[in-house]
Amino acid sequence: xxxxxxxxxxxxxxxxxxxxxxxxxxxxxxxxxxxxxxxxxxxxxxxxxxxxxxxxxxxxxxxxxxxxxxxxxxxxxxxxxxxxxxxxxxxxxxxxxxxxxxxxxxxxxxxxxxxxxxxxxxxxx
Amino acid sequence: xxxxxxxxxxxxxxxxxxxxxxxxxxxxxxxxxxxxxxxxxxxxxxxxxxxxxxxxxxxxxxxxxxxxxxxxxxxxxxxxxxxxxxxxxxxxxxxxxxxxxxxxxxxxxxxxxxxxxxxxxxxxxxxxxxxxxxxxxxxxxxxxxxxxxxxxxxxxxxxxxxxxxxxxxxxxxxxxxxxxxxxxxxxxxxxxxxxxxxxxxxxxxxxxxxxxxxxxxxxxxxxxxxxxxxxxxxxxxxxxxxxxxxxxxxxxxxxxxxxxxxxxxxxxxxxxxxxxxxxxxxxxxxxxxxxxxxxxxxxxxxxxxxxxxxxxxxxxxxxxxxxxxxxxxxxxxxxxxxxxxxxxxxxxxxxxxxxxxxxxxxxxxxxxxxxxxxxxxxxxxxxxxxxxxxxxxxxxxxxxxxxxxxxxxxxxxxxxxxxxxxxxxxxxxxxxxxxxxxxxxxxxxxxxxxxxxxxxxxxxxxxxxxxxxxxxxxxxxxxxxxxxxxxxxxxxxxxxxxxxxxxxxxxxxxxxxxxxxxxxxxxxxxxxxxxxxxxxxxxxxxxxxxxxxxxxxxxxxxxxxxxxxxxxxxxxxxxxxxxxxxxxxxxxxxxxxxxxxxxxxxxxxxxxxxxxxxxxxxxxxxxxxxxxxxxxxxxxxxxxxx
Numbered sequence: 031x032x033x034x035x036x037x038x039x040x041x042x043x044x045x046x047x048x049x050x051x052x053x054x055x056x057x058x059x060x061x062x063x064x065x066x067x068x069x070x071x072x073x074x075x076x077x078x079x080x081x082x083x084x085x086x087x088x089x090x091x092x093x094x095x096x097x098x099x100x101x102x103x104x105x106x107x108x109x110x111x112x113x114x115x116x117x118x119x120x121x122x123x124x125x126x127x128x129x130x131x132x133x134x135x136x137x138x139x140x141x142x143x144x145x146x147x148x149x150x151x152x153x154x155x
Numbered sequence: 156x157x158x159x160x161x162x163x164x165x166x167x168x169x170x171x172x173x174x175x176x177x178x179x180x181x182x183x184x185x186x187x188x189x190x191x192x193x194x195x196x197x198x199x200x201x202x203x204x205x206x207x208x209x210x211x212x213x214x215x216x217x218x219x220x221x222x223x224x225x226x227x228x229x230x231x232x233x234x235x236x237x238x239x240x241x242x243x244x245x246x247x248x249x250x251x252x253x254x255x256x257x258x259x260x261x262x263x264x265x266x267x268x269x270x271x272x273x274x275x276x277x278x279x280x281x282x283x284x285x286x287x288x289x290x291x292x293x294x295x296x297x298x299x300x301x302x303x304x305x306x307x308x309x310x311x312x313x314x315x316x317x318x319x320x321x322x323x324x325x326x327x328x329x330x331x332x333x334x335x336x337x338x339x340x341x342x343x344x345x346x347x348x349x350x351x352x353x354x355x356x357x358x359x360x361x362x363x364x365x366x367x368x369x370x371x372x373x374x375x376x377x378x379x380x381x382x383x384x385x386x387x388x389x390x391x392x393x394x395x396x397x398x399x400x401x402x403x404x405x406x407x408x409x410x411x412x413x414x415x416x417x418x419x420x421x422x423x424x425x426x427x428x429x430x431x432x433x434x435x436x437x438x439x440x441x442x443x444x445x446x447x448x449x450x451x452x453x454x455x456x457x458x459x460x461x462x463x464x465x466x467x468x469x470x471x472x473x474x475x476x477x478x479x480x481x482x483x484x485x486x487x488x489x490x491x492x493x494x495x496x497x498x499x500x501x502x503x504x505x506x507x508x509x510x511x512x513x514x515x516x517x518x519x520x521x522x523x524x525x526x527x528x529x530x531x532x533x534x535x536x537x538x539x540x541x542x543x544x545x546x547x548x549x550x551x552x553x554x555x556x557x558x559x560x561x562x563x564x565x566x567x568x569x570x571x572x573x574x575x576x577x578x579x580x581x582x583x584x585x586x587x588x589x590x591x592x593x594x595x596x597x598x599x600x601x602x603x604x605x606x607x608x609x610x611x612x613x614x615x616x617x618x619x620x621x622x623x624x625x626x627x628x629x630x631x632x633x634x635x636x637x638x639x640x641x642x643x644x645x646x647x648x649x650x651x652x653x654x655x656x657x658x659x660x661x662x663x664x665x666x667x668x669x670x671x672x673x674x675x676x677x678x679x680x681x682x683x684x685x686x687x688x689x690x691x692x693x694x695x696x697x698x699x700x701x702x703x704x705x706x707x708x709x710x711x712x713x714x715x716x717x718x719x720x721x722x723x724x725x726x727x728x729x730x731x732x733x734x735x736x737x738x739x740x741x742x743x744x745x746x747x748x749x750x751x752x753x754x755x756x757x758x759x760x761x762x763x764x765x766x767x768x769x770x771x772x773x774x775x776x777x778x779x780x781x782x783x784x785x786x787x788x789x790x791x792x793x794x795x796x797x
Contacts, residue, residue, distance in 0.1 A: 041582060043610055047589040050607075085578060115581035116574065136581040137588035141596065 032058045033151055034077040038068030038095065039113065040086045044136075048081055048113075051140035052147060065090030072099055077108060078151055081143075082130075084114035084121070093128045100129035109150040113138070192290040198275065198283035200226070200244075213269070213292050215261050233258035233266065240271075247286070251275050256293070268297040323347065323422035327359060329407070329415045334358055334379075337417075346401075346424045348394035359420065362401070364392040375405065382407050382415045388425065399426040452540070452556035458549055460485045472558050474535035497531040505554065508544040529559075539563040575741045579621055579753065586614040617751055624755040627686075628740075628762065636766035639680040643790040647674045649681045650720065653688040654707065659696045666692060669708040675718050677787040679767050684785075687763045690756040691722040691783050697750050699726025699780065710784065717769075717786050725780040734775050760785070 035057055039045045045061050053059055060075055062068035065086050072080055072095075080099060084092035096110045111132040112125045125133045132146050186193060186207045192214075195204040203221050211218050220227060232240055236257035243255035252274035258266050273288035317324055323343030327334045335356045344350055347362065354361075363372060371387035378385030384406040391401040402425045408417040446453050452469030456462055462480045470476055473495055480488055485505055493502040508526060532538040538560045545553045590607045593599075599607065630638070647670065654666045688707075695705045703725030710719035729737065733744045738761050741754035757771075760783075764771050768788050775781035 041586075043586040043614060044582070044589075046610070047586060047593075050593060051589070115578035115585075118574075137585035140589050140592050 032056050033079070034058045034060065034075055035147070036060045036062065036068065036071055036075060036077040036080045038062045038065065038071075038080060038086070038092070039083040040064060041083075044083070044113075047140070048143070051143055064088040065092065065095045069095050069098055072105060072108065073102070076105060079109040079111065079147060081111050081113055081147075084112055084116065084125075093124060096125075096130050097128040111146060111150070190292065192269075192292075194288050194290070195276075196286050196288075198286060200229070200286070203228075204285055213267065213290070214259065215263060231259045233260055244273075247273050247275060248283075266294075267292055268294045321345075323420075323424075325359065325420045325422065326408075327418045327420070329379075329417055334418075343422060346393075346399065346422055347391070353394075362391040363389070364396075366390050366392070366398075371403075375403070378405065379407075379418065382409075388429075391422075399424050400429045401425070450558070452554075452558070454480075454488075454554040454556070456485060456552040456554070458551055460552075462488055463551075468558075469556060472538060472540060472556060473532065492530070495532050495534045497533050500531050502530070503528055505544060505552075530556075572740060576625060579741050580618065583614040583617040583621070587611050587618070613751070617753070620751075621753045621755070624753050624759060627759055628755060631759070631762045631766070639683060639766055641678050641680050641767070643676050643678045644681060645674060645676055646679075646684075646718070646720070646787075649679070649684050650674075650688065650707065652681075653685045653692070656685075657689060657692055659693065662696055664696070664702065664705055667704055667706040669706060671709060674709070675789040677718060677767070678790055679787065683763045684767070687760040687785060688720065688722070690760050691785070694752075694756060694783075695722050695724035695726070695781070697752065698728075698744070699724040700750070701726065703780065712786070716789055718789050719784040719786045721782060721784045723780065723782040728777045728779045728781055729775040730777045733777075734773065737773060 033056060035052055037045050037048045037059065039048065039061075040063055045063075049059050049061070060071055060077065062071050065088055068080070068082065069090065071077075080096075082092045082096055086092060090098075092112055092114070096112065099105050099108055099110055109131045110129070111134060112130045113134050113136060114121060114125075115136045122133055131150055134143060134146065187209075189207060190209050190212075191207075192210040193205070193207040194210070195206075196202065197204065206218060206221050208218065210221060214221075214228070214231060216227075229237070229240070240255050240257050243253045247253040252272070254270065254272045256268065256270045258268055260266055269290045270293045271288055271290040273286050276284045276287055278284045317340045320340065320342050323346045324338075324340040325336055325343055326338040328337045336354050336359060339349075339351045339354055343354075347354075360367075363369070369389055371389040374387050375385055375389070384404070386402070386404045389401050389403055390398055392398055402423040403420055405418050405420045407415040408419060410416045446464075446466040449466060449468055452472050453464070453466045454462060454469055455464045462483050462485075465475065465477055465480055473492065475491055475495075480491060483491070489502075489504045489506075493504075496502050527541050527543040530540045530542055532540060538558060541557045541559050543555050545555065547553070590611050594604065594607055650670065651668070654668055657666065692705065692707070699705065704723075706721075706723045708721050708723075710721055711717070712719070727744075729744050736742045737744065737757055739754075740758050743750075743752055743754045745752070757773075761771050764785050764787070769786045771783060771785055773781060773783045
């Protein structure tokens with residue numbers, strides 16, 4: 031069965047980067063441009079993993095989306111990796127508080143992203 | 156008693172009589188009328204042979220009692236005087252006579268002073284026959300003497316007091332029309348430098364020198380004229396000519412008829428006190444000026460912990476007026492202040508500052524005295540204040556308050572700016588780093604390779620642009636336009652030059668330039684104005700990806716003093732929310748990254764135009780396009796036809 035990964039990121043180039051990095055093998059990749067759309071798609075698709083940008087325009091930022099996914103019983107077991115340009119200690123702590131499984135600070139290495147994603151998906155399998 | 160033969164009444168009395176002719180009866184009558192006590196006792200004192208009737212009065216007892224108990228008279232002598240009387244009795248036997256003064260105690264509880272003169276009467280063989288004596292009651296005389304001595308003693312004391320007092324004392328004779336000085340004490344000599352001998356006979360006025368035009372002198376004259384007491388502070392002059400402040404009290408001395416015979420003046424040299432008072436007043440005035448001008452707030456508390464003073468800055472910050480707080484107790488003051496603070500944040504009462512001081516003995520003084528905390532006021536408006544307490548030695552306390560609202564806001568903005576700037580740099584960096592790593596690690600076909608490389612290149616370009624604009628912004632903010640080359644110059648070359656130099660790749664549109672015949676002169680830095688116009692024009696291109704006219708025209712304000720350069724597009728426009736935020740740093744109406752930009756372009760335009768003394772306005776309709784106007788002040792008399 032194909033793994034489903036949802037990318038929620040407002041920057042077109044970064045969505046492309048993540049897609050190109052992960053798009054090989056048995057993976058199905060979906061994209062959302064903002065928090066609200068990301069949350070909706072997460073509910074519809076029930077992905078194995080969500081890559082979530084923290085700072086996004088609109089009513090919902092990445093932290094809020096993460097919190098809602100983690101609080102939704104139907105989305106139990108969905109892994110969340112936060113992508114952020116803010117790498118300060120308080121930001122990392124905030125990420126843990128909302129229940130994220132991992133944290134990647136921009137700019138990140140695509141290989142590192144692959145490792146992180148495989149690690150999380152394997153663990154859940 | 157010898158001769159008793161001449162009986163009274165036998166013959167009519169003669170004018171001149173001798174003792175021999177005095178009858179026993181007559182003698183008795185004389186003895187009866189004498190107030191002194193005349194007596195005769197046996198040499199051993201055991202038996203009283205005779206005592207005159209006056210003894211009854213003097214001793215306040217019946218004559219029988221004297222004969223009944225022979226030692227009674229001795230027992231009545233005051234205990235302290237008995238030894239003395241015994242000694243004089245010894246002298247009596249040695250010398251034949253003696254005199255002794257002693258007190259006797261009376262049954263009524265009183266006391267009398269007696270002077271007792273005794274002599275021994277001897278027989279032919281020289282043996283003591285009896286003792287005769289006269290005891291006189293000298294009580295009144297003794298009391299009078301004592302009173303006089305006491306009075307004399309008091310006068311001596313007064314003299315000594317006058318001599319030793321630090322005050323100057325001067326007495327003038329008011330019976331003499333010249334009112335001369337008749338006495339001065341050493342204090343006067345010390346204060347004025349004049350010797351008593353120099354000033355006797357002079358009128359006190361000489362102490363005023365030529366400085367006669369003093370209100371106090373008038374008061375003195377009036378008091379003397381009315382014979383009143385008076386106290387004034389008057390400028391007097393010493394012998395060496397130096398001035399001193401004399402706190403002078405004068406009071407009249409009257410004779411039995413109530414006429415003023417003398418005036419007594421008491422001087423007190425208060426020059427030093429006045430100097431200190433003046434110094435204190437100067438200091439108070441200086442401090443008042445400092446406190447009332449200070450932008451920082453001060454509140455001082457007295458020893459009882461009541462508000463003694465608040466300065467205007469404190470009132471400005473907190474809205475608490477002197478009427479509302481001066482005289483209030485510290486606790487109430489705390490309540491008033493707390494009431495203005497954000498209730499969600501803790502408020503430490505002023506007392507806490509002291510508890511901490513007492514509680515921690517190791518804490519050094521500056522640390523606890525200078526302890527500062529922060530208050531977040533909501534009323535009368537949002538403010539951030541820092542507060543510290545200094546305690547005076549005498550238990551007074553000063554609260555020092557600084558308004559750090561602006562600093563706090565600037566700090567917050569700086570830190571937000573840095574954090575946002577870092578974020579903005581990291582985002583293009585993520586593409587550059589990520590795509591280049593993919594290219595290095597994986598094999599892609601030529602088409603994909605080119606695509607990724609162009610993305611990397613484009614994002615690197617964004618980074619460069621961002622860095623440039625950040626630097627521009629930092630420079631403009633730091634220098635506040637000091638490096639601007641502002642000169643009054645014609646606008647036409649600047650505008651036309653900008654449009655000509657504009658490079659927009661992959662867009663065939665040309666700017667529609669609509670300039671009037673005449674353009675005014677304005678005080679601008681041509682290069683910076685060009686940068687601002689370029690930013691507006693490139694925004695117009697970027698945000699109208701679907702095409703449409705890009706137009707540059709001009710406006711003049713109704714009063715003719717401001718000139719506007721307007722750039723209009725027919726692009727995607729902005730919602731009112733986007734419009735409201737478009738001057739925020741890094742704010743992008745397009746967040747997707749599809750339209751390149753840094754979010755700093757309009758910020759830079761605004762900074763530049765404001766340094767010119769102008770302003771920027773933007774109007775926009777979502778989906779229809781935007782229009783931005785740079786308004787500049789027209790230089791005086793600058794109609795230009797070019």
